[in-house]
Amino acid sequence: MDAKLIKIDSLNFHWKKNSDFQLSVPSLTINEGEKILLLGESGSGKTTLLSLICGFIAPLSGNITLGNTSIDELNAKNRDRFRADNIGIIFQQFNLLPYAKVIDNILLPLYFSKQRSSRLNNPYQTALDLCNSLRLPEQTKNMKASTLSVGQQQRVAVARALIGNPSLIIADEPTSSLDMSARKIFLDLMFSQISENQSTLLMVSHDPSLADHFDRTINIEDIIERSH
Numbered sequence: 001m002d003a004k005l006i007k008i009d010s011l012n013f014h015w016k017k018n019s020d021f022q023l024s025v026p027s028l029t030i031n032e033g034e035k036i037l038l039l040g041e042s043g044s045g046k047t048t049l050l051s052l053i054c055g056f057i058a059p060l061s062g063n064i065t066l067g068n069t070s071i072d073e074l075n076a077k078n079r080d081r082f083r084a085d086n087i088g089i090i091f092q093q094f095n096l097l098p099y100a101k102v103i104d105n106i107l108l109p110l111y112f113s114k115q116r117s118s119r120l121n122n123p124y125q126t127a128l129d130l131c132n133s134l135r136l137p138e139q140t141k142n143m144k145a146s147t148l149s150v151g152q153q154q155r156v157a158v159a160r161a162l163i164g165n166p167s168l169i170i171a172d173e174p175t176s177s178l179d180m181s182a183r184k185i186f187l188d189l190m191f192s193q194i195s196e197n198q199s200t201l202l203m204v205s206h207d208p209s210l211a212d213h214f215d216r217t218i219n220i221e222d223i224i225e226r227s228h
Contacts, residue, residue, distance in 0.1 A: 004065075005168060005200045006030040006053060011062035013052060023048050024225040025062075028218075032167070035191065035201040037211055040220035046204045049220070050170055053202070054087055055079030067167060084113040088161030088199070090171040094153050096160075098146035102136070103127055105145050106159045116164025123163070130159040133196075134189050150177055151186065158190050162197055169194055171203040175210070187213050 008028040015021055023045045030036055040046040051057045052064060055071050058079070064071045066086065074082060083089075088109070096105050106127040110117040120126050131141055134155040140148060145156060154174055161169050171190075175183045191213070194201050203214070211217040 003032045004029055005032045005034075005067060006202070007063070007065040008053075009063045011052065011059050011064060013048065013057070013059045021045075021048075023052075025049065025223055026225055028223050030200065030202060032200055033198060035194070035213075035215045036203070037214040037217045038202060038204045038220060039206065039208055039211070039217060040204075041206055044220050045224060046206075046220055047172060050172055050202070050204055053168075054089065054170055055083050084109065085115040086166050086168060088163075088166040088169045090154075090157045090161045090169065090174045092173040092176065094157040096145040096153055096156060099144055101142050102131070102145055102148070102156050103141045105156055106130065106163055108160060110164055113164060116166065119165050120163075127159065127163060130162060130193065131155075133193055134159055151182060154178075154186060155189065158193065162193055162199070165197050165199065167199060169199045169201045171201065173205055174203070175205065175207070183210075184213075 006029065008025050011023070011025040013023045038046055038049070048057075052059055053066070053071070055074065058076075059072050062072065066082075069082060071079060071082065097108070103124070107123060110120075110123055117123060128141065136152060136155050136159075140152060145153060148156065157174070175186060178186060187210070191201075
């Protein structure tokens, strides 16, 4: 029986300034090692659900468990610490430090997580190995992130998310700016590294054509409960 990595029960959330938006998820389970695509239209609640799983925001009620930790029971400071130790995030806009070197962008999570840093014998070499595996040219390591192409910046964002072997990788629309052939290359590279790290992937998209690349596709409309 597969071990559960994420378990959600009776989750409820709404933004205080927007009472019209309410997110209710009765139940969701994601197993360790799964590659999950979460599909939904803009405004459907995909990014809000990711923010709840990552602990950027807290639910009004219900439970979110990641591994053996109930994220909903942690205060904001401890949620931040837990996220730094256990979750690698690939943001839609990458969120790289534009004037920092590529290598420093990749190593950044280790400054915030002793746990992730302690898993590596040689963090600098690990960062270089990730660059090589993700087909980033050798000379890019000392270049400023802002000078890279969009495709290269995406790969730096993947390397940064993966360094230190977090158990969960969250990706928010990382392929939205790529054409179809570049999208396949990017996904193949990302999947290869995630499998090597034995991480679980939860990726959000509005593009159903990506479904064949994943172990399982979840449509957000199938897991949320609409109020009548």
